[in-house]
Amino acid sequence: MLFFLLLALFGPALAPYTENNQSSPPREAPSTAYPFGTDYLGRDVFSRVILGARSIFLTAGVGTLIAVVIGTFVGLFIGYQGGLLDEVVGRFIDAFLALPALLVALVILGIIKNVDFAPGSWQAAVADQSVLIVIALVYVPIVARVVRSSTLDIKTREFVQAAQIRGEARLYIIFREIFPSVVPALVVEASLRFSYAIFLVASLGFLGVGASPPTPDWGLMVSENRGGLYQLAPWALNFPALAIAVLVIGVNLMSDGVKRVFQKSG
């Protein structure tokens, strides 16, 4: 985990070549000069894997962060408010959760990709970050549901009632009294979401609706080097795939660790 984080931070300094430097011979097998070989365009796979770490971290991380922030607000408010609002929003969340995240993201992105926006317009700016935004979008209901159920539980605790009979404002009760107790569940959920976000980013890249070429996106790199090219240069595909596997397993182990820590203390 930490290793990948460092890669993401210092990748540009470590990579021996720039991401789209095609100066090298194409389909070169791994050697000391090109530790992971080169792809069909003669780009250094090692450099591209290193540089790709940053984009996957940024997209998955920021997407998760946005989802967690918005989901927390929504969950806290509907959970605390209860009643009709909770009922209505809750139904929508349930309905939305019945749809698989990857499918929703795939369709949204697939359509956005085919729409032309005027360059420089705000729509175009949004479309540039569409993967990140879609990740945030599909995870908001999930986070909101976790926070909501946690809020519903804490709301009935007597210290919340004690605050109510002091006439405390709603915002004070939600953020000062309830929120701290939601944090453990939220951290566990956030780390889980992050691991799934990496899964999503990679899968969407692979399906060709994520980053567009020639971005050094791991999923995209796997996809680009598939098919007939595979037999000729398996390293161009295997190393990014390996990078994804190692990262996902790392994040999973971390989120499991986070869960254990919070379950013990909670």
Next chain:
Amino acid sequence: MSETPGTVLHVANLGISYRVGKQWIRAVREFQIEVKAGQIYGVVGESGSGKSTAATGIMRYLAANGRTEPGSVIELLGQDLAARSARAMQDVWGRCMNMVPQDPAAALNPSIRVGEQVAEIVRRHEKVDRDTARARVVAMLRRVRLADPETIFDRFPHQLSGGMQQRVVIAMALITSPQLLILDEPTTALDVTTEAVILDLVRDLIAAEGAGAVYVTHNLGVVAQLCERVVVMYAGEIMEDAAAADLFARPLHPYTVGLLKSVPRLGQTKREMALQTIPGRPPSLTELPEGCVYAPRCPLAIEICQTKPPLETPAAGRLVRCHRWQEIAAGAVEVAYEDGGGAIASAGLEARSPLLHAAEMTKHFAVSRSLIEVLQGVTPTPVRAVDDVSLHIQKGRTYGLVGESGSGKTTLARMIIGLENPTDGSIDLLGVDLAPTVRTRGREMLAKLQMVFQNPQNSLNPYLTVGQAIRRPLMTLRGMARAEADHEVERLLTAVNLRPEYAARYPGELSGGEKQRVAIARAFASDPALIICDEPVSALDVSVQAAVLNLLARLQEEHDTAYLFIAHDLAVVGYLADYIAVMYLGEIFEVGYGSDLFAPPYHPYTEALVSAIPVADPTHQSERIRLSEDVPSPRNLPTGCRFHTRCPRKIGAICEDEAPPWRDDGDGHYIRCHIPLPELTALQKSLLPDHERDA
């Protein structure tokens, strides 16, 4: 062997440890007990005393991180069990020894029919076929007095009430006629009227079966009423062991004395005497004191108590672990605990000016409608939690509210405090009409009403320090500046007998009693005129409970604050309250002065409640009024008098058809019953034992 004829269970030198992290915690040390056939042996202690651990240790059923120490002796009918493997225990469990656990709802498998759950134990140990097993089970269900056992057989646990579930568990424990029965707080989760019925059942069945029984409880009253012998445990060790009659009449250990004196007796009030309190709290098992485990809290502790006292035999059939038992036995020293400054001085009960008048309070909870009902335009009958209840609270007085679960007492309190929006009714506080909910009440009114909650675990926010918790109402409700508030926090902490350093602590670092003190300090912070106390001591151990009750009484004296005191424990309410109201199914059935409730005439329901209470005195024979059946559903209330379905004094059709009238003795005592008061008095007096009849 040391076994004498008739001995069922012989336990000696029993030690049980748990591994927590890398450490072994010795939860039970040198435990011993000898149970004879037909005998109920009580094991009493507070939470953390090791009583339940000892009981499960005897069963040889410990959690995965537990172990029985080498050298422990557990003999059942002369067979040593201490070294048996779990597999070897499978022939003993269910056949020779059985257990009745605390929470019957959890003890039954939710997805298997209850009859089958009893039947499998018969089939396992008696190798009979299904039909025979079924017949045996139905007969046993009848013996535990379940009506219609054939139907019950095919029910799932969630379809039965708590009392019925516990009967099923008892049937399960007795059907193979085991020689030993271990009962671990089997009635703690039940209402007092149900508890009384279950205790009768346990007593009768054990006598009939001639089995030995170990009865684990924290309730001294239950021990006094049920057990022949008692062992008192503290911090994992035996403090004292004696015949129940001797223990209650002549306790030899300072801890036993403290326990007995800290429980309010039925009818005892704060005006007569303060409760004695045991200072401090039980030691943590990870850092036990060097010498006597009780020495840090003991009023008689002297130099020698820094060494460990042996378990001595002061008389045949008695054990005590105390260096000074001879002095106590001879009366040379008196075990005197703090009593929080003695009885409340202002003995008068003259009427004070009115503070709060709640009129015709009603709360109906709507039942959600199904689609079909919406289409048909049917509105289902709502749950009538509280129905047209009125009450008057006077300045500086305590108004007690008693009732079993489902009586609506908590809902009523929540309406008064403004957490629940009433369906109907009005509240007048000091001549001002009170808005229905906290949201709509002004700050001045909010400051006048405060609340202390039942569960100290949840009443403080775990993420705020004690200081922050108490400071907040000072600043919001009394408009104090930060520095002034901090100063006041110190004063309040001192007032509830906590050191000012506690302000910096988090609730997680506090014991249950300390948390409840903080909650009380927080309630007093806004200088309220009325504090609603909802079961404030029911989650606390007896030795801690007394200190909190004394504190409440003292603070009321000092601040002239009124209490609405809600509890299911009549003795506790009776101790603290000036007036008491008894609720049943959303209505008040009796109101009177505190003392009125413990002598005839009382409402037949109150009478049943009083007689159901196990009194901590083995010589006391209660009149044994037992309520039949379970409480009706509040969705489907009985007609006429709501109590008529269970009333032992029902006089006829009038009880079913007409709501009973309020009857008034002209002296502030009101009873809602079809039977006139003089008649009621005569009926009830005849049941009392002779020496109490004139009282």
Next chain:
Amino acid sequence: MWRFILRRLGFFVFTLLLTSVLIFALTRVLPGDVARVLLGREAGEAEVAALREELGLNQPLHVQYVEWVRDFVTGNWGLTFSRPAQDILQLVGQRALNSARLAAITMLIAVPLSLLLGVIAGLTENRLPDNTISVLTLSVVSLPEFVTGIFLINILALELRLFPASSAVSPSATFEEALPSLWLPALTATLVLLAYITRLTRAGVIEELKRDYVRTATLKGLPYRVVIVKHVLRNALIPTITVIATSTGWLMSGLVVIEFVFSYPGLGRLLTFAIDKRDLPLIQAIVMVTVMVILVANFVADLLYAILNPRISFD
């Protein structure tokens, strides 16, 4: 019971309607000019205007929506926009059958295996078998299907030559013809489902083992086997029905990726194809069908759960 079914049915319809609005919004509103998207950048303005008229895009949105739903319900799904034009209903039906074959094989392998592994792990909590199973499933869970797929191709197809690396069978192949190519994609899908169901089963067993009734059963003197099979598993496995149903959602989205990796002509491959070709009518149809499958699975699971679990009262 009827009330419960009605409630679940209401949720089913509600979710379906909501999804249809979402899809409609995505495919008709979000792109702005649908006709332009369909025809691409090079098309002339007149051509675009003609298509707009043909598709009824000049009508108000709610009219378009109602017509769209009506067409969908009556089975009048139209032709694909991409050439050669095919009947969407027929095309989707054929590909759905292919996907169903793949899904069925996956479920047949994954469900029993993962229940077994989950129970073993749950019963041996924090001991060797559990630790092994847990680390393995933790590694595989949320590993993208294309990554596992590629590794499986590498090892099983290219190194060991057990299965064909590509599953590009004819879309109309019979089951027997397709079977050899089904194993590898099914195995890939199994790995992901396996991890998911195993972990939840394990958690369920561990939770049930802590309950008081386990002590009651043990103290009856019942053999360990009876305590586990009769008492614990009965309660622990009921919730896994819901888990298996939720995993259909997983499986459906997993198939999109897997069919892409293996070029297997299923519904998922059709979807990526449709997205690539900007074939909006086809996308709509595929997504609606997929969502319906998922919702039906959830509905059936709810019913089963209610029937098997005596704790749910029907009144």
